[in-house]
Structures are given as structure tokens and as C-alpha cells.
Amino acid sequence: MYILGISAYYHDSAAALLKDGEVVAAAQEERFSRIKNDPSFPRRAILFCLQEAGIALSAIDIVVFYDKPFMKFERILETFYRHAPLGFKPFLKGIPIWIKEKMFFKQMLRKELRTLGRYDETHTRLLFTEHHLAHAASAFFASPYEKAAILTVDGVGEWATLSLSLGKGNKIEVLKEMHFPDSIGLFYSAFTYYLGFRVNSGEYKLMGLAPYGDRSSETTLRFAELIKERLVRIHPDGSITLNQAYFNYQTGLTMVKSRKWEKLFGFPRRKPETDLLPAHCSLACAAQIVTEEILLKLVHEARKETSATALCLAGGVALNCVANGRIIKEKVFDQLFIQPAAGDSGGALGAALAAYYIHAGKERTCRQPDRMKGALLGSAYTDAEIRELAEEENVPFRSFDNRRELCRHTARLLARGNCIGWFQGRMEFGPRALGNRSILADPRYPEMQQRVNLKIKFRESFRPFAPAILKEEAASYFDCPVCSDYMLLTAEIRDCYKKELPPGYADLEITEKRRIAKSDYPSITHVDYSSRLQTVDRETNPLFWSLLTAFKEQTGCPMLINTSFNVRGEPIVCSPADAFRCFMTTDMDYLVMENIIFDKKQCKT
Incomplete structure (x- = not known):
């Protein structure tokens, strides 16, 4: 069938x-x-x-x-x-x-x-x-579970914005729903809009900005209280009621009534691409704090209503990996699966x-x-197709017959500080590049985050990068009790790798915070010592695992920066032609497609 x-x-x-x-x-x-x-x-x-x-x-x-x-x-x-x-x-x-x-x-x-x-x-x-x-x-x-609680949280479907269900065998029983206009997804998107990012695509930017605000600062805590006093009423079961006097998405073309928000928080809506100020960081942090509070209440309610020991998450809000990390730490459920x-x-x-x-x-x-097969469900291409592209572009390349040697050579290039486009096997399904359509770099270089953000991705410099780490090594470097195969959890780097922050760090501007190394692996450690973690399994993605293993053998470091193979405003690359075009128009040094390596210096001569 x-x-x-x-x-x-x-x-x-x-x-x-x-x-x-x-x-x-x-x-x-x-x-x-x-x-x-x-x-x-x-x-x-x-x-x-x-x-x-x-x-x-x-x-x-x-x-x-x-x-x-x-x-x-x-x-x-x-x-x-x-x-x-x-x-x-x-x-x-x-x-x-x-x-x-x-x-x-x-x-x-x-x-x-x-x-x-x-x-x-x-x-x-x-x-x-x-x-x-x-x-x-x-x-x-x-999921791998016979029985599980299921939480789906997003902007809005038909009427539902949240559902709590019980999955058992081949059946799903809906137990509770929350309906439009009350929506956790739209609540979060309202802050995305007010802070100058695009709704339905910029929510992860809001999540990345939030750690630049201090969770314990007077401003952040005041904003969080204002949010709960004026914008949202949080019920004991995690459902919410939004104060529609402050929102505009039902009848207007904007998410919020900006003048009311300006009066509430004391600053106007940030225009896209303008400077990020401390108040913006504090509001992003407050929005994240309140969202986590709501989701944790929902998780406790899911356990109470279903008595299940496993939880499944889906809907756009399930991509909030910071909140997912909090859910793991609460240990309300023994097992968690998030649809990638x-x-x-x-x-x-x-x-x-x-x-x-x-x-x-x-x-x-x-x-x-x-x-999910590692979410590697998309298109793949052959060496012959890549050679044909090289002939069309009239560029030289080097080919490897042995995949192990390919990984060793690529690891050597990475250890020398090169940024590499890594194009292998089947394309990922979902928003994350998981080692088949990725840009890779060495996380030990302090300047690598800024270089990849500004000269390769052409995106905001505050945006963090994820570490892809050998699954068997993850617990030694990060405080994460479970695997994170789909890059959907944040975890804090272990104390032994942290660097002490200077006095007055919390009061520094966003650019100054970004420049200070937080750990021995500065390019994957965010301002709050967290990382959006990807654990790489030998069975699920053997080639990417082999590359990480080769890099560890040569450097002692079992992880790499892994970011999606695209530039700002474009989707992740799909075909060899997409990858080559992205490679040639950015500051990447090498492109590895299947068994073939392109050197930027040779391609430009």
C-alpha cells in the first residue's frame, strides 16, 4: 500500500x-x-x-x-x-x-x-x-514507543492551537485541546514580530537572542512579570488565555498592537536589521522564560492525564530546543521523542x-x-552527477576511492581552520542539517563563529552554532542525560571546559558578550554556556560518524561546528549545483561532495 x-x-x-x-x-x-x-x-x-x-x-x-x-x-x-x-x-x-x-x-x-x-x-x-x-x-x-503522551503545540491549525493526546498501539486519543485565538505559538511569534524578526521563520532567532538577556536581571524579571500580568494568563494545566487587547492577529495584518506594547515595555518595536539593544535581549529572555513555564506546566499535565512514561512532541513550538532541554531536566517523563x-x-x-x-x-x-532513519529521507546524488557538474563548471577536483581516507583528509583540512561544505547521501527532512547538507568547522577556534556567521552564512553575528559530537563522547562534554540525534535539545557544557566570565559580564553590550570565549570550544558555546547539541550515531549516519572519529584521532576533539549548508534567506542546498553555487559565493574553503573534493583556490584560478 x-x-x-x-x-x-x-x-x-x-x-x-x-x-x-x-x-x-x-x-x-x-x-x-x-x-x-x-x-x-x-x-x-x-x-x-x-x-x-x-x-x-x-x-x-x-x-x-x-x-x-x-x-x-x-x-x-x-x-x-x-x-x-x-x-x-x-x-x-x-x-x-x-x-x-x-x-x-x-x-x-x-x-x-x-x-x-x-x-x-x-x-x-x-x-x-x-x-x-x-x-x-x-x-x-x-516514535519507538508502544504507549506515550503526545503534546502538539503550534500557532493554529483549524481551531486547535494545542492538543494533548494519548497514543497507544495504532490509536491516538485526543484528551484535551486549546483553541484559537489562545495560542502558545502565536504568543511566541508576537515577540518574534515585536523584536524585528519575521514570523514563521524568525522564532529561532528570538530563541538565540534570549540568552543575551540575563535571566536574573531586574529588567528581565520585570518584563516577565508584565507579560504574565498583562499579556497572558497561565492556567494550572498549562493552557493559556491571551489578552487580545494587546494582540492584532485576529483582525489586522500585524501580530501586536505596537503602541500598547511600547507603553507596556518602554521601547518601540524594533525595525528589522537595526541594532539589538539590552532591552531587546531582556524582552527575548523574558518571553523565553514565560514560554518555558507554560510548556513545563503542560508536560506535568500530560503525565497526570495519561500516566504514560514516554512523551512525544510535535508542532512548531517543539522546535524550541531550549525549552526541550528544560523538559529533559525536569524528568517528568522517562523518555522523550521529538519529531525532527x-x-x-x-x-x-x-x-x-x-x-x-x-x-x-x-x-x-x-x-x-x-x-525516521535519522531524518535522512531526501534526495541523493552520485559521483557521476558531481563529475558532470565539475565538467560543466570547468573546475578541477580531487577524487577518493577510499571513504576512510576521504574522512581523514577532510579532518586534516578542518583541523587547519578551514570551513568545509559537506554534501553526502540523502538530504535531511526538517529544518536541521544533520551531517549530510552541512557546513563544518573546528569549534576550538574563537573567531570561527563570527567568520561563519558573517562571511559564509551572511547572518546576524549573535546567532550560535551547534556542535555535532560523537554520541559515545557526548556525556563527557555536555550535561545532557539523553541523546540528541536531531539537534532538538540544548545542554550546558561541562564545568571543566568552562572559562570564567569577567566581572560585569551581565552588563556588557551584545557584541562584547559574543567576543568573550565561554569555554575551550568557544565557537559552539553560547553566552549562557549552552549548546544546541547533535549526537551522532554510528548506525544512523556512519560516514559523518567516521569524519568525527577521524577528527578526534587527529585533534583529540570529538566534535565539529555543524550548521546548515545555505546562506541567509535561502533553503538548505538540495542538488550538487546548489551546493557548488553556495560554495563559490561564500568564504568556504573546500567543498566535499560524496567522494569528490573541490578546493576554492583552484576553482577560482
């Missing part, structure tokens, strides 16, 4: 294909279209999935969409009606599109599918699953899994460590 899952028309559209319950392929449309967070119908992603399986569209038994458009349309209409005449302009702008497209959604979807091949409605069923059920299914059915494609792209996979287990009623077998 082939099942195709689709997410589209909001942001991060994607496709995922199952064969008899096994994940054959999954990818975001942005990787192929080269449009960041591409919301369009995932035509290229679907064609890739079909190609990977070696089948035509006519072989698909079920196509399932990740939410129910009519329920979403109902929510939008009811919201406009409830607040009329406010919001007339966005209503006037949006309703014609909804009437044209969403009211005839099945017809539109079938029309799109027919452009990809023969689509027989009598053979291929078209199904729709609720948005939060797709999120829940993506986490639980991919926790956002809307993962909804495509969740929709397909829900159709297989819930709709078709198939039996489920749990598997260790999980069913």
Missing part, C-alpha cells in the same frame, strides 16, 4: 511517501524550488518521492492532506464575523482567495495531482486529517502515518531508535 502525505498552502509545504507503513521518502518543496518556506503545492517534492519509490502517481492508494480546509475557513469566517467591522481590509483581501481556492479545495487538489501523472479517483482515495492529528501522528507513530520535522512540513508525514494506522487500521510495530 502506497500513501502520499501532503502539506501545503500555508508555509513549509512538503510531501512524504509510505510503502506499507515504511517511510520511503520525504522532502520540503523549498529545497527544490529554492524559495524559502515555499507554501505552494509541493509538485517537485511529490515527483521526488515517486521517483525514489520507482512508481507512477497511479500506483498511489491514498493521498492525504494535512488539515481540513473547510474547518479552517469556518474559523476565519467566524473570527471576522465576531470582530466586525474590524478587520474589513484583510477580510476583503483574503476572502476572494478562499472562495476561489479553498471552497473548491478537492477540485483544486485533484487538478494539481493530474499534472503529475494519471490520477484515477476510483483507485486513489483523497483524504483529509485534522492539522493537530497530523502533528500527533508524525511524532507518535514515528516538527513544523508544518512534518504534517505531510503525519497525515500519511495517520491514514495508514488510524484510517486503514494497520498493525504497528515499534522500532528502536525510531522510524
Whole structure:
């Protein structure tokens, strides 16, 4: 049985294909279209999935969409009606599109599918699953657990913004929901907007900025209290009520009522790309603190309601790795699985899994460590294709027949302070590069963070980098009681590697804080001694594990900086052509694609 899952028309559209319950392929449309967070119908992603399986569209038994458009349309209409005449302009702008497209959604979807091949409605069923059920299914059915509590937290689906469910076998029972307009995801996005970042893509910047604020400072604590007094009421079970007098997302084209926020916090909305001030850092820190408080209450409620010992997380808020680190430290649950494609792209996979287990009623077998195959579910390319690119670009290269020697040579280049594009095997599914579409560097160099941020990624200098570390070495360097295979947890570096901070550190400007080395591995240690950790397993990604092993043998250091292979504003590279273009337009020194190495100096001569 082939099942195709689709997410589209909001942001991060994607496709995922199952064969008899096994994940054959999954990818975001942005990787192929080269449009960041591409919301369009995932035509290229679907064609890739079909190609990977070696089948035509006519072989698909079920196509399932990740939410129910009519329920979403109902929510939008009811919201406009409830607040009329406010919001007339966005209503006037949006309703014609909804009437044209969403009211005839099945017809539109079938029309799109027919452009990809023969689509027989009598053979291929078209199904729709609720948005939060797709999120829940993506986490639980991919997890290794027979029974687990499931929390899905995001901006909004149809009506739900939060769901608490119990997964058992091939069933998911929804126990509680929180509905729009109250939303933890929209609450966090409101601060993203007010601090000058883009909603639906800049939330991780807010999370990266938060540690530059001092959690114990008078300003941060005052902001946190103001947030809880004026903006959000937190209930004992973790559900929230937002004070809509301060928010604008129901009827306007902005997230917040900026004048009210300015009066509340004492400074205006930060304009994008302008300097970051201490007040901005303190507000980001306060927003993170309150979000963690909410999520921890939810986790305790999940344990109380389900009595499960394992927890599964999905939805965009599950990408908040700082909060995830707090959840681990609380030890409310014995086990935790976070869907690596926790956002809307993962909804495509969740929709397909829900159709297989819930709709078709198939039996489920749990598997260790999980069913995601390291999230390495995207496209791969051969040496022959890479050689063809080199011929087209008329550039020299060096080829290795022995993969072990390739890793040794690459490790030597990294140890000399070079930045390397690492392009291997199948592309990752989800927002994180996990060692197949990565930019790598030596974390021991103090200047490496700034160099990679400014001259390669072309992004804000405050942004931290993740360490990819051999799984068997992780506990010696970081205070993290569990593995973090998908780079979804933060952990503090061990005391023995920390450097003492100078007097008055908390009062320094953001640029000064960034320049001070926090540990023996300064380029992966954030201002609060934390790191967004990736543990690399020999079984899941043997080549990346071999590279880290070779680097440890040569340097004694078992970790590397690992950041996604892209520049600011672009998706992670997909093809060899994407990778070569990125390599040539940045300050990277070498590009390693499969068994072939390109040297920037030779390519420019």
C-alpha cells in the first residue's frame, strides 16, 4: 500500500511517501524550488518521492492532506464575523482567495495531482486529517514507543492551537485541546514580530537572542512579570488565555498592537536589521522564560492525564530546543521523542502515518531508535552527477576511492581552520542539517563563529552554532542525560571546559558578550554556556560518524561546528549545483561532495 502525505498552502509545504507503513521518502518543496518556506503545492517534492519509490502517481492508494480546509475557513469566517467591522481590509483581501481556492479545495487538489501523472479517483482515495492529528501522528507513530503522551503545540491549525493526546498501539486519543485565538505559538511569534524578526521563520532567532538577556536581571524579571500580568494568563494545566487587547492577529495584518506594547515595555518595536539593544535581549529572555513555564506546566499535565512514561512532541513550538532541554531536566517523563520535522512540513508525514494506522487500521510495530532513519529521507546524488557538474563548471577536483581516507583528509583540512561544505547521501527532512547538507568547522577556534556567521552564512553575528559530537563522547562534554540525534535539545557544557566570565559580564553590550570565549570550544558555546547539541550515531549516519572519529584521532576533539549548508534567506542546498553555487559565493574553503573534493583556490584560478 502506497500513501502520499501532503502539506501545503500555508508555509513549509512538503510531501512524504509510505510503502506499507515504511517511510520511503520525504522532502520540503523549498529545497527544490529554492524559495524559502515555499507554501505552494509541493509538485517537485511529490515527483521526488515517486521517483525514489520507482512508481507512477497511479500506483498511489491514498493521498492525504494535512488539515481540513473547510474547518479552517469556518474559523476565519467566524473570527471576522465576531470582530466586525474590524478587520474589513484583510477580510476583503483574503476572502476572494478562499472562495476561489479553498471552497473548491478537492477540485483544486485533484487538478494539481493530474499534472503529475494519471490520477484515477476510483483507485486513489483523497483524504483529509485534522492539522493537530497530523502533528500527533508524525511524532507518535514515528516514535519507538508502544504507549506515550503526545503534546502538539503550534500557532493554529483549524481551531486547535494545542492538543494533548494519548497514543497507544495504532490509536491516538485526543484528551484535551486549546483553541484559537489562545495560542502558545502565536504568543511566541508576537515577540518574534515585536523584536524585528519575521514570523514563521524568525522564532529561532528570538530563541538565540534570549540568552543575551540575563535571566536574573531586574529588567528581565520585570518584563516577565508584565507579560504574565498583562499579556497572558497561565492556567494550572498549562493552557493559556491571551489578552487580545494587546494582540492584532485576529483582525489586522500585524501580530501586536505596537503602541500598547511600547507603553507596556518602554521601547518601540524594533525595525528589522537595526541594532539589538539590552532591552531587546531582556524582552527575548523574558518571553523565553514565560514560554518555558507554560510548556513545563503542560508536560506535568500530560503525565497526570495519561500516566504514560514516554512523551512525544510535535508542532512548531517543539522546535524550541531550549525549552526541550528544560523538559529533559525536569524528568517528568522517562523518555522523550521529538519529531525532527516538527513544523508544518512534518504534517505531510503525519497525515500519511495517520491514514495508514488510524484510517486503514494497520498493525504497528515499534522500532528502536525510531522510524525516521535519522531524518535522512531526501534526495541523493552520485559521483557521476558531481563529475558532470565539475565538467560543466570547468573546475578541477580531487577524487577518493577510499571513504576512510576521504574522512581523514577532510579532518586534516578542518583541523587547519578551514570551513568545509559537506554534501553526502540523502538530504535531511526538517529544518536541521544533520551531517549530510552541512557546513563544518573546528569549534576550538574563537573567531570561527563570527567568520561563519558573517562571511559564509551572511547572518546576524549573535546567532550560535551547534556542535555535532560523537554520541559515545557526548556525556563527557555536555550535561545532557539523553541523546540528541536531531539537534532538538540544548545542554550546558561541562564545568571543566568552562572559562570564567569577567566581572560585569551581565552588563556588557551584545557584541562584547559574543567576543568573550565561554569555554575551550568557544565557537559552539553560547553566552549562557549552552549548546544546541547533535549526537551522532554510528548506525544512523556512519560516514559523518567516521569524519568525527577521524577528527578526534587527529585533534583529540570529538566534535565539529555543524550548521546548515545555505546562506541567509535561502533553503538548505538540495542538488550538487546548489551546493557548488553556495560554495563559490561564500568564504568556504573546500567543498566535499560524496567522494569528490573541490578546493576554492583552484576553482577560482
